[in-house]
Amino acid sequence: MKTSSNDDWLPVRAVVRSCRRSWSRTGDAEVGTAGEYVVTFSYEVDGRTYRSWYYAGTFHKEGKTLEILYDPHHPSKNTGSEYYGLFWARAIGWVMGGVILLFFFWLEHRQ
Incomplete structure (x- = not known):
């Protein structure tokens, strides 16, 4: 996950919605990227739900919560997103x- 140097970004609880292995195509065969998962998460700001994703080295269970930071001027921008x-x-x-x-x-x- 990215980190932010902006001091005005605010913390919010995000919930993992899904976690799946990252796949890449090599010719006609699909090959999993070793140790890499795509984690989809959502969070709520002012009654609106935002969804985003990031790459992780480990599996994250659906429903797990994590703290991210979001830009209060552009709530869809967050420190978790890739x-x-x-x-x-x-x-x-x-x-x-x-x-x-x-x-x-x-x-x-x-x-």
Whole structure:
């Protein structure tokens, strides 16, 4: 789970809703990532329920509670979520892949 340097984030109790092994595809076979689980959790702020997830090295039983911090200005942002970091990692990967493809296209067609 991420940690936050923002002192104005507030604590809240989150409840584990599910925990499953993380799977990745290798060719046509599905292979479990050793020791990695995807934990889905929910928490409530001002009567509204938010759901998020994170990667864990151990299994978490459904119903387990944990304390996370959330941004009071944007309650969907929390210290438990993997979403934002994963989004930027994918975005950077796509951009770099595009640059590499353009470079090879340029090499192929230069005179």
